[in-house]
Amino acid sequence: MTNSKVGHRIEELTTPAFLLDLVKVKSNCQGMLETCKAMGVSLRAQTKTHKTVEGAVLQTGGSRKGIVTSTIDECEFYADHGFDDILYGYPLIAHHMPRISALTRRLEKFHVMVDSKLAVETLIASQPPTGKTWSVFLKVDCGNNRAGVWWEDEESIILAHQLGSYSSLITFRGLYVHCGNSYYAKTDVEVEKVRDENIERLLNFVDRVKERGVTCETIGIGSTPSCKKPSDNMKKLDELHPGNYVFLDVQQSTLGSCIVDEIACRVATRIIGHYPKRNQMLIDCGFTGLTKQGEGMLVTGYGIIRDNPNLKICNMTQEIGYIEPLKGKLDFEKYPVGSLLFIFPWHSCATAAMHSVYYVIEEDKVVAEWKPTRGW
Template identity: 70%
Template sequence: MATSNVGLRVDQLTTPAFLVDYAQVKANCNNMLETCNKMGVRLRAQTKTHKTIEGAELQTGGTKKCLVTSTLDESEFYADHGFDDILYGYPLIPFHMPRVTALTKRLEKFHVMVDSRLAVETLLETPPPSPKTWSVFLKVDCGNGRAGVWWEDEEGIELALSLSSASSRITFCGVYVHCGNTYHADDPKDVDVLRDENIERLLKFVERAKMRGVVCPTVGIGSTPSCRRPADTMKKLTELHPGNYAFLDVQQSTLGSCSLEDIACCVATRIIGHYPRRNQMLIDCGFTGLTKQGEGKMPSGYCVIKDHPNLKLCSMTQEIGFVETIKGKLDYAKYPVGTMLFLLPWHSCATAAMYPVYNVIQDGRVTAEWKPTRGW
């Protein structure tokens, strides 16, 4: 039988354990809400980093409105808990339609995202639940190279025209761009260049659509690296949709999105053995507790070991991590077996996905447990 960790001190937790600093998550969420408010744009918060009710409440400032999800499971999860105005931010295919129909019927506002002629034709051929229309965003690729119609191609304009001209069945909401290419930047200045390039390309697409008689009510971009480095160019938009900013991570710190102190999550692990012959220690967190993302990215290995800048997580098996020094010999007296270490993840979305329960920490104790939804 599962037992609750609420009330336990951090040092009483079974490890590895995923810890969430409540005060820091709240500060990160408030920061993004204030950023959007100052720029006069709407925040449509992406939930895929945490996938929890509590996190989404903080992201929306308690309104429980205006989210973007990455799975239909998330959309249904939030609908079940009183959230509305939800965008399923994933390319629509015909297989999705039964669940999309149910969500459209039950919510005041449920939106889908398309980037293909097949998706548009599917919506045109499928009657929406009365008295609703299908609420639709067009996904545009402005350089990320994932989903979306290429911003220069005429195909995107033709799809926008088809969507906007089918008003009896479709409400065309506008355009959506994920500027995920900012994650591949070499430094913060490159993030700024890519952010502005995405915005410039999107606005050119919107202007071309306008010349064909297509109005885009919503013009939105999103990625945490771009949105944590706001610029005046963003004031030309109507909506931002970042998500990782709620937790942040080491990767974000390398991109200029935050400092290590802003990271709101970590993995607690314990030292389980000393091996002086090879200048190593073992910890009870392997790749199933952290993931191997970040390999080759940092001198400290797969993560940053909080408050121990000379320690490196150099290798992992499924349940075990290998820790050594970056320079010099390990002083084992400083690290008795059983000592807790705290790992700041390279990518918090992936690490959070390893855990069915998040231990929410305030003043060194677990004050709540957040249980994310899982599945697709």
């Protein structure tokens, strides 16, 4: 007996339910592939937004090659489903090594990321599988202030040189920069400024590494806001690695990466109560179905309710959301108890992580179910 909802109408789903518009997902994935092709760079697609086989197949144009993940669980999941050329895009620590070794052994191309002298020493002290070397990217921080060696520091150049000096153990693949600071931009112009500054700093770092006699085979940047706004200087790179573009979200619309109509995901929720005395109604989607990300960023609350610009998600508990109008009185007859509303989330990555199945829809019917991997 199966619990599959394929073939069912949206109205038949238990809510809250995470919905994917298949036409928009395909369009978003194809658009990024075409952007990279036009610039002559490779796309190493980040899978962390969706963590599904189906999504990664679309991101890679069906090749199942050239992805970057955020967890070892994802690496193993994709390896199990025929993917290769996988980068574990997370700072390496010694605890990871048994699983890193197994993935290096089984895949033609498996890469790790380092951002410290300790991580490099961990690799040097570990024997790679027979016939293999550790394939390594150095993560460089060009302003995001998260992980990565700082682009200006001489110690960072020394570390890159060290990676290029152990050819019997390490194959130094190149440099990886995440333009995460683009998410702090307020306008299109600011996004472009962050993008260009990151590229300029990265290329400066590359030149300094070359002066030490070390070649960076691959240099790349990521983040959907920066990669959705391609520029001529991106042609100087080898690789882009955005991820959120697959689904997009309300945050991306505020950054100019998309318009709301291009957002491929939404959460279906039902109205569960009317409270005229306080001019509110309740829905069956709390923070475990949507997350509270975006608080304070939108006049409409934690997301945008499709086709209802006057409605605001003003609060959430674990399983319940509170909705009130931005102005005036609620017309409760317009919103019967049990009827559906649809929420475009502020951050699709976080919202998707709340759901164990994604209902893929065409028009108002479920045509597939995508089940993400979970864990670390």
